[in-house]
Amino acid sequence: MGNRVMPRWQNKQRTITRDIADWRAPRVASEGDPVARFAAMGRIYGEILGSRRAPGVLTLGSAWSFSRLLSGDATTIATDGMDPIWRLPHDLALPSPENPDGAMVLVGGGARLGALNAFLEGDHRPGDLSLRTSGSHDGQSVAGMIGTGSHGSTLGFGAFQNQIKGLHLVTGPGRSVWLEPYPILDPAIIAAISTEPPIRDAALFDGALVHLGGMGIVSAALLEAAPFFLIDVVKTMKRLTAADIAMLAKGDFRGFAASCGRDEMPYHLEIVLDPYAPFEGEGPEPRRGGRHEAMITFHFRVPDWDMPVRGMIVPASQRREFDRIYDGPLGRMIIRVGRRFAGDLFNLIPPQTLYPILSTDFRRYLGQMRLSWGRATGPYVPRTFGGIEVPLHNDSFAFARSDLETALRRMTGAFRARGGGHLVMTLRFVSQAAGAMAFTRFPETVVVNCDGVRTTRSQAAVRRILAALERDPAIPFSQHWGKMGEFTQGRLRREYGDPGDPRPSRARRWREARETLLDPAMRAAFASDGLREWGLA
Template identity: 45%
Template sequence: MPSLSWSTTPHWRNYHHTQDRLQVETAALVPGPGPSDAISALRKTAELLGAVLAHAAQKRAPVNVLGSAWSFSDITKGPGGLAQTTLAQHVWRVDPADLGAAAVNRDRMVLVHAGTTIHELNAFLEPSLSLATSGAHDGQTVGGMLGTGVHGSALSYGGFQNHVRGVHIVTGPGESWWIERGPVPWLAAASARTLANHVVLEADLFDATLVHLGGLGIVNAVLLEAVPGFVVDLVRVKHPLTPAAIGQLQAGDYAGFAREVWPPSRDTPYYIEVILDPFHPYAGYRGDAHNAMVTLFYKREPNRAVARLATLPDVPHEPTHEPLNLLGRALAAQPEQDLLLPLPQAVAWLVAQEFKTEPAPGVAPRQLTWGGANGPHVRQKILGWEIELYNAAYAIERAHLTTTLKTMLDAFHTHGGGHQVFTLRFVTKAAGLMAFTRFDDTVVINMDGLRTLNSADAARCVALALERDGIPFSQHWGKQGVITSTRVMRDFGMPTDSRSRAGRWRAARYRLLSPEMRGVLCSDALTAWGLA
């Protein structure tokens, strides 16, 4: 049976080394032979997670729950212990007898341990099924992605949390909840009651759990609805991006934009990602073309041989196209004599060195599964030292894209600019009360680059300029922007207002957790954001 392994970690760092802690008590879920059916297995891991919360309550110390610890922000930072979930990874096809009336596509339903990585989930689903979207990195866990509201750039889809139909969350020793939106159940009532001692079908409670911020309990499992398996044609182009092309993105004319940057395009892409050089032109966004690197995915019916090839364990997945990975690889490939910290203007040039255009003229695009096209982030080193990366992300309304870019670029240059590129991704109707992609049509503008004082200062100036110009925006909960309680209240309302997003989320926290457990499940970030 699964068990808990307790240890003291002498020196803990998160994935991106933005947090350091010494002598941290750690509880890790360790897999072992156990029940083969999902409900029994998840009951056991819920019992173990409840024991972690009981131990923390006895010590009167908080506990922070970890997936892959990818987040840059303080969302997993605090003075207490750590609970590590990534050793327990499992995905189950759901027995039709365990499904309720809402599960029309019964062959697409899977129950997933929250510690399961997206890599493992893709490997389980493909090629017959697929995720509709995910982040640009496949090492994050399912529970961690719900923690901060991870998005992709699928043009007609929300964040990863939009796949979720039910959440099993542990809120104390012997206490767990099965939560769905309702009113019709996705998981059969008898199965839900076997799994959890509280079964609730309520929209507000469900929407709160979809972006839980680590403050509602420990997510044990989720019920996901996948989509039919598909592949994507992969196109990558370098193209000067004109104001007219940015206007097409703002208007949602994605087919026209695709033809502008890749003339062979004949239909609307499924996915668009745009990397901009913020130093081209230097004098802000005043009508000149930007140097840009554009990735397009076109959704296709699967060629079964190709789809299967992309998921074989001995075939490497496509290296992720995210700028942070491109920058790390470019720096690691530089000759040792050129390893001085580059000027801010050099970062886009370095990213462009690793951005490989394809296909060649007259050649059909490569086809990959979703998992094959969104491969792992790989840490890169220079002379044995890991490259430290910076990432801030701002969600804005797509209707304001042109004016927002001008404001951001002008602010970026205020003190000389950061070691960063700008990356545009697109999200539609993301689920979750606290989704930072809160607009119906959202553009996420990332500032991706090296962790320097220049980068942090540029991101700070950008946020202040957006506020000065009255442009609505929100910041990614898991990244390095400066999130304050004032900004949370501006974006999500007063936590004391039962009608606001923040108020409804906090009401869920108070309903799910006893006062004792609210003290246990509390990070430095939740306190600073005014949500604890």
């Protein structure tokens, strides 16, 4: 079971650094009876909880998150070796009536999205499967996506966790439980992998689903997959008007697609804006080249899936080229110094140049490509500059879709004050997501991402945006749990309610689920710095 001391650890984006005195890297057998493999995972996790050498427990997926959910004095468990995937026959778990040709898949919490897509999509033949939604790349772990409410932009659908129909939670040394909203999984499988009787309770399941790392260890999840389908990925550009924004706020996505040249209801829609001049009538007209066009990506679901599939064209990472240039001791020293001061170096670049650079690159891919869902959401490709990986900034705000125009004006106005930052804004659209603590909590939600280069100017710009939004209580919003949001107890209570107040609220439902599933000792163990600071633990 790969135990060792890891004296210094960083998350993938190098925003969190901490000492780890008790590092665990368990692995389950890659082959063999699937029930035995899933049962073994529960036992292994239970043994770790019984032998841990730190007061807390943290499980790591891809460590993509920027969040304080990854902070604390804890036995830290790398879950990438706990990743079995098993397609269940219909006699062991039935898909929902609205998805009769789909299937249930039992998947280890440590499985990465890329591996899950490859398993589901197989050879792209009849009987293969697809996810209905996922995030913008495929490196995240299943448990991490569920636990932070990761979303895509599938229109009329919620977030990734809306596909989850059951959870196997390890809740203490030698203890685990199967949780589902109603009877779904075959009782014999539940008895083989869990030590406690199953809990079938829709309210409790919804309370625990977006777990924030505070409900025990997600050993496995039951995922409902759709029948395999293809999508036409269409990339185009357009100068947006206030009428376009109003159309989007009303949910007239077919009308918006028609205005871009394809009169068809999209399956997925993503729009990247220049925050200095996002749409006509908002922000000063750029002095050079006119108002920037928005970068728009549609996915249109293909009715007849039996069509040729092409691999996604992903620009080759420049990292390999620059690593050759900077090879050797001197080059490695330059890269280390550059990484240490990367934010300061990029501060010297005028922030208004970021959008033109990105849109020039986007133009290389204008047009249409027919892909599977997994190939359309391929791996994250880091951007590099002179051998230095560009430090990524990710912030994300969710609003009621009807508030889109007002929210955009507030955000971009605050952003432009004092010169802005090295960021673009991306719009994604989802319906209300499952889970009490889902940040995409509005019946129809628009998510505005602030993505770009992590510089002091970018961070200051987002702080101004947050302050501007908080000054206007008429526009409720939420922040993404896995990104760089600045959470406080007050902000959490404004968005989700007071977990200590017995009156009904989202936070109270989460707290009640935690108290049902974990005893006091385990509640203390599964309490990251973030959960403590925000008043959830």
